[in-house]
Amino acid sequence: MNTNKISILFFGQxxxxxxxxxxxxxxxxxxxxxxEILKDLFPKLGQTPYLLALDREIIHENIPLKGxxxxxxxxxxxxx
Amino acid sequence: MTMNSHRIRNIFIQGPISAAFxxxxxxxxxxxxxxxxxxxxxxxxxxxxxxxxxxxxxxxTTYEEMALDVMHKIRQEIFDQYELTCLHIYHSLGTVKAGxxxxxxxxxxxxxxxxxxxxxxxxxxxxxxxPVWGKEILSDxxxxxxxxx
Numbered sequence: 475m476n477t478n479k480i481s482i483l484f485f486g487q488x489x490x491x492x493x494x495x496x497x498x499x500x501x502x503x504x505x506x507x508x509x510e511i512l513k514d515l516f517p518k519l520g521q522t523p524y525l526l527a528l529d530r531e532i533i534h535e536n537i538p539l540k541g542x543x544x545x546x547x548x549x550x551x552x553x554x
Numbered sequence: 555m556t557m558n559s560h561r562i563r564n565i566f567i568q569g570p571i572s573a574a575f576x577x578x579x580x581x582x583x584x585x586x587x588x589x590x591x592x593x594x595x596x597x598x599x600x601x602x603x604x605x606x607x608x609x610x611x612x613x614x615t616t617y618e619e620m621a622l623d624v625m626h627k628i629r630q631e632i633f634d635q636y637e638l639t640c641l642h643i644y645h646s647l648g649t650v651k652a653g654x655x656x657x658x659x660x661x662x663x664x665x666x667x668x669x670x671x672x673x674x675x676x677x678x679x680x681x682x683x684x685p686v687w688g689k690e691i692l693s694d695x696x697x698x699x700x701x702x703x
Contacts, residue, residue: 485617486687487699527685530620546617546685552700553614553645553686554597554657554677 476501478539480508483546488524492516506536508545524549565625565643566616570654571596579642579660589639591666593673597657599650607692611651612700617685628679636672638663643676645686 480499489495492515502508505526513519526533527546567575576596583589602609629641640662650656659676663669681702688700 483617485615485685486689527617527620530617530623546620548617548685549687549699550701551681551684551686552612552688552702553616553684554681554702 476503476540478502479542480539481542481544482508482512483544485546486549486552488519488522488547488549491518491522502539504536504538505533505545508539512547519547522549563626564622565645566618566621566647567644568646568648570646570650570656571644571658572655575644576655576658576660579658583640583662586639586662588664589662590664591669592660592662593666593669594661595657595659595673595677596655597677598655599652601652602690604690604692604698605696607694607696609652609690610693611649611691612656613649613689613691614645614647614656615687615689616645616647621685624683624685625680628676628683632672632676635675636661636663636668638668638672641672641676643680645680645684 478500480502481496482499483496484492484494499508499511505528525548527548528537529544583592599612600609625643632641638661642660644658646656657680659673661669661673690698690700692698
């Protein structure tokens with residue numbers, strides 16, 4: 475059984491939308507499963523654009539999660 | 555390439571970037587006698603009108619570990635692409651009021667062109683790739699989230 479720990483980080487407007495800056499999920503198969511769970515916990519995430527970063531790297535496809543990882547939800551950037 | 559270009563540096567400064575800090579950085583280059591041109595970009599917080607209110611300030615936050623990784627990669631690629639002597643980048647975190655400076659990009663080269671071109675490309679890449687967020691506080695104390703276009 476998958477007993478991994480996935481740290482979820484929220485930034486920018488997503489911290490308001492979820493009321494959190496981080497939370498931990500465990501036993502997560504892949505990044506898509508993590509996104510589905512987060513969407514169930516925070517339905518408003520479904521209407522908000524964000525990028526996913528797995529261990530600080532932007533990902534554009536579903537990635538299997540073995541072991542412990544950090545998954546960050548990044549709303550549109552506003553630097554500069 | 556400068557000696558320090560492979561080291562991961564912190565680019566973040568709490569609050570606005572002062573004119574004195576910028577002047578100090580310029581002065582520090584007087585001893586580098588192979589430099590023939592500097593290019594500087596300063597990003598300033600604008601008092602935009604939003605929802606019939608005025609932007610008073612921006613509160614910047616970041617995902618620091620990732621931002622420093624991203625900045626390190628941009629720095630490496632810029633040094634590979636342009637003949638630069640020096641490259642310095644500073645970005646504010648926390649509160650920066652309208653009229654204050656939140657981004658300082660400073661490039662130097664033997665002749666002007668690499669400094670100018672690299673400076674402009676770094677600014678574009680920072681806006682597009684750096685995980686930084688800006689909460690714009692409006693005159694009625696409500697806020698909107700800034701989004702780079």
